Amino acid sequence: MLNVRAAFGRAYPRAIGAIREPSWTFFDVLLPLLGIAAYIYYYRALGADPAFEGFVVLGGAMTAFWLNVLWGMAAQLYWEKETGNLQLFLVTPMSRMALLAGMALGGMFAAGIRALSTLLLGILLFNVNMVVVDPLLLVAVFMVTLIAIYGMGMMFASLFMLYGRDAWNISNLLQEPIYLVSGFYFPVKALGPWVSLIAAVIPITLGLDAMRQELFGPVANGLMPVVWELTILVVLAVAFLVMARWSLEYMEGLGRKEGRLTLRWQ
Amino acid sequence: MPPAVEVTALSRVFVGKSPVVALDNVDLDVEEGELFGLLGPNGAGKTTLIKILSTLLLPSKGSAKVLGYDVAKETSKIRPLINMVSGGEISGYGLLTVRENLWMFSQFYGIPGKVANERIDALLHAFGLEDKADVKVRTISTGQRQRMNIIRGFVTDPRLIFLDEPTLGLDVQTSRAIRDYIRTWVRSQEGRTLLLTTHYMREAEELCDRVAIIDRGTILACDSPEGLKRRMNRASTFVLDTTHFDSSVISNIAGVKGVSAEAMKEGLRIKLVVEDESAISDIISSVGASGGKVLGLNKSEPTLEDVFIKLVGRGLE
Ligand SMILES: Nc1ncnc2c1ncn2[C@@H]1O[C@H](COP(=O)(O)OP(=O)(O)OP(=O)(O)O)[C@@H](O)[C@H]1O
Ligand SMILES: [Mg+2]
Numbered sequence: 236m237l238n239v240r241a242a243f244g245r246a247y248p249r250a251i252g253a254i255r256e257p258s259w260t261f262f263d264v265l266l267p268l269l270g271i272a273a274y275i276y277y278y279r280a281l282g283a284d285p286a287f288e289g290f291v292v293l294g295g296a297m298t299a300f301w302l303n304v305l306w307g308m309a310a311q312l313y314w315e316k317e318t319g320n321l322q323l324f325l326v327t328p329m330s331r332m333a334l335l336a337g338m339a340l341g342g343m344f345a346a347g348i349r350a351l352s353t354l355l356l357g358i359l360l361f362n363v364n365m366v367v368v369d370p371l372l373l374v375a376v377f378m379v380t381l382i383a384i385y386g387m388g389m390m391f392a393s394l395f396m397l398y399g400r401d402a403w404n405i406s407n408l409l410q411e412p413i414y415l416v417s418g419f420y421f422p423v424k425a426l427g428p429w430v431s432l433i434a435a436v437i438p439i440t441l442g443l444d445a446m447r448q449e450l451f452g453p454v455a456n457g458l459m460p461v462v463w464e465l466t467i468l469v470v471l472a473v474a475f476l477v478m479a480r481w482s483l484e485y486m487e488g489l490g491r492k493e494g495r496l497t498l499r500w501q
Numbered sequence: 502m503p504p505a506v507e508v509t510a511l512s513r514v515f516v517g518k519s520p521v522v523a524l525d526n527v528d529l530d531v532e533e534g535e536l537f538g539l540l541g542p543n544g545a546g547k548t549t550l551i552k553i554l555s556t557l558l559l560p561s562k563g564s565a566k567v568l569g570y571d572v573a574k575e576t577s578k579i580r581p582l583i584n585m586v587s588g589g590e591i592s593g594y595g596l597l598t599v600r601e602n603l604w605m606f607s608q609f610y611g612i613p614g615k616v617a618n619e620r621i622d623a624l625l626h627a628f629g630l631e632d633k634a635d636v637k638v639r640t641i642s643t644g645q646r647q648r649m650n651i652i653r654g655f656v657t658d659p660r661l662i663f664l665d666e667p668t669l670g671l672d673v674q675t676s677r678a679i680r681d682y683i684r685t686w687v688r689s690q691e692g693r694t695l696l697l698t699t700h701y702m703r704e705a706e707e708l709c710d711r712v713a714i715i716d717r718g719t720i721l722a723c724d725s726p727e728g729l730k731r732r733m734n735r736a737s738t739f740v741l742d743t744t745h746f747d748s749s750v751i752s753n754i755a756g757v758k759g760v761s762a763e764a765m766k767e768g769l770r771i772k773l774v775v776e777d778e779s780a781i782s783d784i785i786s787s788v789g790a791s792g793g794k795v796l797g798l799n800k801s802e803p804t805l806e807d808v809f810i811k812l813v814g815r816g817l818e
Binding site: 236238240241243244245248249251252255256318319320322323324325327328329334337457491492493494496497 | 509513515516552556557559577580583584585590591592593594596597601604606607609610611612613652694801813815
C-alpha cells in the first residue's frame, strides 16, 4: 500500500505538469508534427508507398514515449540528484521501484497525451490510412512495448544516479542513432537482417515493427511474425524490470558507500 | 529502551585525490525524547553524521544505530520512523503548489490522503503559511520555502527527525517561529527525538537539552549548555575592545585558551578565554606592541560561545 501511494505521489507532478503548462504542450505537439511533415514530404517526393507516411506518423507518435524514456526516466535521477530531491526520496521508506514506477506512470500519461495528439493530427493532416489487423494484439504489443522501454529507462536511471555526467553523454549519443536503427520512420528490415536483429535488443525497435505490421499489414515488411515479436518483448520487459531492480539496489549501496547519492554541498 | 541514536567509534573517510576524514572515531548517544544539538564550524562533519544516521551514507568504520536499528543493515526498519530536513534545500517541484508538494512527500511514507491533508493544514497554520498553500512553489520566497521544507519533515510524524541547520539564512522572526515549533513538538508527545545541527550558538544554547561540540570530525565535548558552561570554571572570559591591529599575536601568549576577533565599526571586539587572569596584562601590552590601542576591557559571564572558543581555539562566525 505504501508503495502504491508512493508511486501515485510521484506520478502526480508529471501528470499535472502535462496539464498545467499548456504552452509546453503546444510545442510538444507542434515540434514533432513539423518533424513528421518533413519526412512525409520527403517520402512523397520519392514516390514511396503511401503506407510509409503512416509509418512516419506512427513513429512520430511513439517518439514521444521514447524521448520521455531517455530524458524523463533514464536521466531523471541525475536531475533529481542535482536539484537535491534524490536524497529526500532516498530517506523515505518507499521502494525505489515504486519511485521509478511512479515516474514511469506519470511520464506515460504526459507522453501519451503528446503521442495521441501527434497521431490524430498526423492522421488528419496527412490522410493516413490504417487498418487494424487484430486490435487485441495491437493493444498487447503497445502495452508490452511501453513496459519494456520504461523498464529499460528504469535500468538506465540507476546508472545515471551515480554516473550522471557520463551517462548523460551516452544518452545524447544514442538518441540520433537509435532513431535510425530502431526504424522510427521506416521498416527496420531495410537495414538488413543483422543490424535489425541487434537493434531488436532495444525494445522500441520490435515494438514499432510489430505495431507497423498490425496497422499497415504486409507493406510493413515485418522482421518476424508479430506473435514472436510480442514474446520477445515480454521477455525483454521482464528482463529489464528485473535488471532495473537489481541495479537500483546495487547502485544505491555503492552510492552510500562512496558518498555519491548526495552532492557534497547538500 | 535503546537510545534514539547510538554511535560507536564511528569514522567516515571520503576517498579521493586527497582523502578527507569527515568523522574520526565518534562516540555519541542521544536519548529518546531529547532535543540534541550538534554545534561546529564549517566542515566539522555535522552533515556527514546526519547523512549516516539518515541512511544516505555508510560508515567507513564503527557503527551507528538509530532507534535500535543498525544504519548499515536495517535501513527498512529505520526509514519509516525518521525524517530529515536540511536548511536551504530545494525540495520538490516548482510546478506544484506548496500543498501538493507536501502531499507528494507524505505519500512516500504511505500516509493515507485524509490524514496527510489534515496534518498539512495544521502545519501550514502553525508555520503561518496558509496563504501560500495553493501557490506554486517556484514563486515563493526562500524563507517560505524553508518553512515548507520544515513542514515536510514533520508531516510524517517521525519518531526521530534530523534538522540540518534549520534556520540557516532566515530572518529573526521566522527562526524564532521554527525554534518555538521545534520545542513544542519534542515536548508535546513522549518518545519524540530531534537532532539538529547549527552554526548559531544562541540557537543551541536556547533550544537544546544537550549539545555536542564537534570540530574536524571529533566530538570535543557533549553536555547540557549549563554543563558545558560549568566546564569553564577555571577559565575566565573577557571582552576586549581595541582599535584595528593584527590580533593574531594574542593566541600565542601563554595562558590564552582561545581568541575570536570580530571587526566592528570602530575597531576590534576580541573575545578571550584565558586560563589565568594574569595573562590579561601580557595581552594588553601585546596590543600596544602591535600598534593597537585598548578601548575597553570587560569580564563576561561564560556563554556557549566561550566554551566553543576554548575547545576549538577559535570562534565560529
Ligand atoms: N561527498 C564528499 N566527498 C568528499 N568529501 C566530502 C564529501 N562530503 C563531505 N566531505 C568533506 O567532509 C568534511 C565534513 O563535511 P560536512 O559537510 O559533514 O561538514 P559540516 O559540519 O556539515 O559543515 P557545514 O557547516 O559547512 O555544513 C568536509 O571537509 C567536506 O569537504
Ligand atoms: Mg553541513
